[in-house]
Amino acid sequence: MGRFFALLLLPILLFGSLVKPFKWNDGESFLTFLERKKLPLSLYYNLDKEDQKLTEDIPYNANCQMVVDDKKFIQQILIPVNDELQLQIFLTPKRRYDIRVVPIVTQEYTETLYVPIQTLPYDDIVKLTGSKNLASEFVKMFKGKVDFRKGFKKGDPIVLVYTQKYRLGKPFSMPEVHGAMVEINGKKVTVYRHADGRFYDEKGAQYEKFLFKIPINNPRITSGFTKSRYHPVLHCYRAHAGVDFGARPGTPILATGDGRISFAGSSRGYGNTIKIRHSNGLISLYAHQKSFRAGIHNGSVVKQGEIIGYVGNSGLSSGPHLHFGMYSGSTAINPLSVMKKTTEGFSGKERKVFLAIRDKMDAKFRKILQQKPVRKPYFDFHETYYVDSQTFKPKPF
Numbered sequence: 001m002g003r004f005f006a007l008l009l010l011p012i013l014l015f016g017s018l019v020k021p022f023k024w025n026d027g028e029s030f031l032t033f034l035e036r037k038k039l040p041l042s043l044y045y046n047l048d049k050e051d052q053k054l055t056e057d058i059p060y061n062a063n064c065q066m067v068v069d070d071k072k073f074i075q076q077i078l079i080p081v082n083d084e085l086q087l088q089i090f091l092t093p094k095r096r097y098d099i100r101v102v103p104i105v106t107q108e109y110t111e112t113l114y115v116p117i118q119t120l121p122y123d124d125i126v127k128l129t130g131s132k133n134l135a136s137e138f139v140k141m142f143k144g145k146v147d148f149r150k151g152f153k154k155g156d157p158i159v160l161v162y163t164q165k166y167r168l169g170k171p172f173s174m175p176e177v178h179g180a181m182v183e184i185n186g187k188k189v190t191v192y193r194h195a196d197g198r199f200y201d202e203k204g205a206q207y208e209k210f211l212f213k214i215p216i217n218n219p220r221i222t223s224g225f226t227k228s229r230y231h232p233v234l235h236c237y238r239a240h241a242g243v244d245f246g247a248r249p250g251t252p253i254l255a256t257g258d259g260r261i262s263f264a265g266s267s268r269g270y271g272n273t274i275k276i277r278h279s280n281g282l283i284s285l286y287a288h289q290k291s292f293r294a295g296i297h298n299g300s301v302v303k304q305g306e307i308i309g310y311v312g313n314s315g316l317s318s319g320p321h322l323h324f325g326m327y328s329g330s331t332a333i334n335p336l337s338v339m340k341k342t343t344e345g346f347s348g349k350e351r352k353v354f355l356a357i358r359d360k361m362d363a364k365f366r367k368i369l370q371q372k373p374v375r376k377p378y379f380d381f382h383e384t385y386y387v388d389s390q391t392f393k394p395k396p397f
């Protein structure tokens with residue numbers, strides 16, 4: 001209800017205006033962006049702490065849109081902070097700029113893909129779907145299990161079952177793969193996503209080898225990870241790009257996994273912050289620290305469980321805690337989804353659930369292999385869109 005009401009208040013501005021897509025500059029801060037566009041800096045300072053912190057999580061290369069009128073006057077700017085929420089800068093009826101957090105409108109479809117390998121799986125998947133994200137997810141899933149550079153015959157099949165979001169007619173954000181199968185020289189290799197969100201083989205053995213540990217002893221979670229949550233009291237959308245652990249100031253912070261420190265310094269929102277790049281490509285972040293451990297600096301190599309710093313209250317923080325983030329590229333993911341599980345393999349009720357998921361997926365694989373559905377290569381024909389300021393729905397220009 002609150003959401004619908006908020007949309008009604010939006011000004012209708014789009015007659016005679018044009019949507020200009022642009023990419024968020026790597027490393028640009030929200031304040032310098034406002035300065036560069038000659039927009040009032042109060043747009044940033046009027047945001048509350050949580051939303052100010054969000055601006056530091058705008059993914060580099062994020063696909064943004066600017067709506068300008070025929071006199072090149074900025075009417076509206078949309079900047080995604082994750083795949084569900086975006087910052088909207090807009091003109092009020094009094095012709096003043098305002099800002100708020102609004103949902104990103106996407107269409108979501110569960111799709112199946114059948115690919116007879118022609119060149120390389122990555123290239124074949126991109127050609128058919130237009131999604132580099134889907135192709136790299138696929139490659140990641142079979143890494144270490146299948147060597148696609150040798151051994152396959154032309155025509156060997158790949159089957160993928162996944163959910164893909166579309167925004168402005170294009171694949172948007174990371175697809176969620178539910179299951180995948182390759183057959184190489186008659187040998188099948190399968191991967192299934194279990195109810196816990198992780199990938200397993202047909203026997204229920206976990207795929208991911210690299211596992212992280214909670215970065216604090218006796219953890220107490222005070223705020224979880226969320227991409228988009230409607231706040232019933234504040235009547236606004238909130239996102240939280242990490243997990244908060246409540247702890248006393250000075251509590252040691254531990255490296256979640258082996259890696260190399262890629263940032264140790266101060267940022268406005270996150271205060272004293274350390275980032276660690278891990279060998280599987282993920283980056284962990286530890287914010288609001290009181291201080292770093294002596295000897296910890298940019299480039300330091302750390303081991304899992306090693307003390308890197310101490311819990312504090314620096315930056316935009318409302319009390320001592322550790323804000324712990326995990327990033328795949330510039331995208332925040334739920335850190336808890338990559339933490340080490342205490343149990344290995346399934347038993348009891350969980351095993352039953354897994355077997356049901358697996359058998360259902362196997363039936364899908366069989367059906368797709370029989371039907372061999374032909375998909376036309378993806379063709380990207382829309383260059384520019386209007387974004388309706390009331391519904392946020394795209395309209396081809």
Ligand SMILES: [Zn+2]
Nearest residue numbers: 242243244323
């Ligand atoms: Zn936090």
